[in-house]
Amino acid sequence: MQGSVEFSAVTKTYGPIRALADFTHRFGSGRVHALMGKNGSGKSTLIKILAGAILPTAGDFRLNGVPAHFTCPRDALAAGIVTVHQELSLVPGLSVAENIFLGRLSRRRLGPVSVIDWPRVHADAARLLTEMDIGDIDPGQPVSDLSVGQQQTVEIVKAMSFEPAVLLLDEPTSALAAREVDHLFALVRRLRARGVTILYITHRLNELFEIADTCTVLRDGHLVGAIEMADATPEIIVEMMFGDVAKARRPARRGAVADDPVLSVRGLSRRGVFENISFDLHRGEILGFAGMLGAGRTEVLRAIFGADPLDGGTIVLDGVPVQGPTPRRMKELGLGYTPENRKEVGLVQQLSIHDNLCLASLGRIAPRGMTSRRRERPHVARQIRDLAIKAADPLLPVSSLSGGNQQKVVIGNWLNTGPKVMFFDEPSRGVDIQAKQQIFEIMWAEASRGVSSIFVSSEPEELLDVADRILVLRHGRGVAEVAPGETTLAQLFRICMEGHP
């Protein structure tokens, strides 16, 4: 199994945006190559091109010196390039063996008909599992009985059943516990020893030094460089990822934040998700939540808002201790939450912009239950004006708006409730630069009116720009609290990834 991959001047453009620009690089055979870069740097684009999911706009690449032209994922599979995606793609109700050979189960003749050769399927699966030294999984077990780590292992066994020359692993550890990560790494090393070339995407810096041989860094679609891990330090890699970042253009903010906490959280826990989270949010403050994907930031906000259950801890909102929060109760107490995936849970796509802007404030605008367009119109008009929502007609379906404007509708829906505390969960994800800046300005404007906010973002530079104070979460625990003025981007990023400066 040989699998060197050589890119020459590969470019992918989406309209005016160059997701990947003139990428020229050789990934040597039989090694673990890490791909690093922040969101939008082009690493996913690169992986998708290699997996045949998208076609490059220009340039070509060679597999073992042979030019490769993939028009669909099946072509890539046939050439020996197999991808394990971040999200698991197993069928829970089927057995391990069935999942491994899904769509290509061995058959045998039974008189006039062809039937599945179950003994052979199970034997093949068992052989694969033994070859990879996996003793704790039975081929006949349904996948739904397995832990997440075991399911990830099955994904990789399934990938190996295609006998790949190149294996693409897209953040395989994001859902795994520490022990399961060790197990996965052992598996990766065994594959490398068999000559498989591995491209490994991760956001976890410490993993690189444990598993990777080289690290290739992308930034804004361009190749920054590649480095042998033997020569690398975390500082060098962070420097390569971020370069010289221009410092924030934060508006002149009122200086000190008042002392009285509006929201006090102590010892908040949810088993297996987060643990012993404590913090105070003061009047008019914007508190940033930093951390990597899966650090528990969204989960903490959802639990406080009552959207998810809680196992323990106390919440005091505006002087009122809250037992067993529900979204309804928290809304009454003056808490608003704009969820991270607005398309799925923030908006009712069939309804109009008007109706979406009034969703959370129905009872507030019409306290006696009878509502009307006329009564709601001033509230709708105010949000459209204040948030600069670009809508031809508020009665058009909300789905007619761009991502940035939809996000503003989600925010406007909550500002209409007259909140004291707002949770902004990834408000800038998937919106363009201009809308992003506008959303930050809305947050600052609300803060200066005395509204307190918690702001979750996966972009550490945004947190440094926007927040007054930043709490860093890692593996469901609060690990540090930093002040934006006294912290560099590289420092914050390292705390997020490693838990200490």
Next chain:
Amino acid sequence: MAPNGPTGGPTGGPIGLVPNGIAVGPSGRPRRKRRGRGWLTAYAMESILLALVLSLVFLAPGFATWGNLLNVLRTISMLGIIAFGMTAVIICGEIDLSVGAGAALSGCIVAWFSGALAAPLGEVAAVIVGVAAALGAGVLTGMFAGKMRQAFNVPTFIVTLALYTALRGFANLITGGYPLTSFPDWFDFLGAGTLLGIPFPVYVFVLVFAVMHLLMTGTNFGRAVYAVGGNAEAARLSGIDVFFVKTMTLAVTGLLTALSGVLIASQIGSGTGTTATGMELDVIASSIIGGTSLMGGKGRIWGTLLGVLFLGCIANGMTLMNVSEFWQQVVRGGTILGAVLLNQILERARA
């Protein structure tokens, strides 16, 4: 630019004027402000109903007589009263298959009380207790389906399928399998009588239409129903009590089912366990013909009114034209399918 597309311009630019687009009102109701061809798309269902009525006037002998039209109205009233509730249930993403059996049970309960309590309480009190018990049972049945959904996450399709069988069983247990004809004479008035020349059930039908229309378009509760059906999680995160909304729509439908059951029992003069067989399908069909989406989040009480009228006119017209019962069934099936296809096509034309 497509107004229903996932996004506007990448820079969040103005989405522009929508050619032939339909703006959506609070109840998903198209705002009507276009002329020409647009008018026809906006009023498609109304136009088709009008065309149907006009052709029946000429084709079906006796259709356009006062007596026949009142007869049509009386027949559809029983169905329509339930259909307005069913529309709310379907809009919030649920279904109720038990309404036919529920209507039968309701009639049997009234009949039983009218007989059993007539001696100790007197006729009038016995009927009043009976009607109250029937309506109460209807509300409880609806709430039961809602609570099962909430507590055990059993789809209402399943719970109401179980009720579909069980309620009819209860109805027959009450009557012992024979029609209970224990009503006092004046009780006929509710289902068979007329007030100012118009059948009494028609008044109930119009009242229920008005109340349900107002509920769905003019109250917070109605808005919540659309939001829950359109995106339950978004509604929950906006502080709306999703299961309260679902349970209430089911309870309202239970109430309306029982009400309709009382009228039916009065009309036929007995409580019978086998009445209203298959009614649930006609009720659901008229909602769907009226443009209610089984996916939830979309539908109008006005549309259901049109659907009910449409089914009623077509059945009556065919009977007058001596079309065989079997062909009528085929036509009714074609009508349901055609209406859904029409809605799909209109949706695309508006987009």
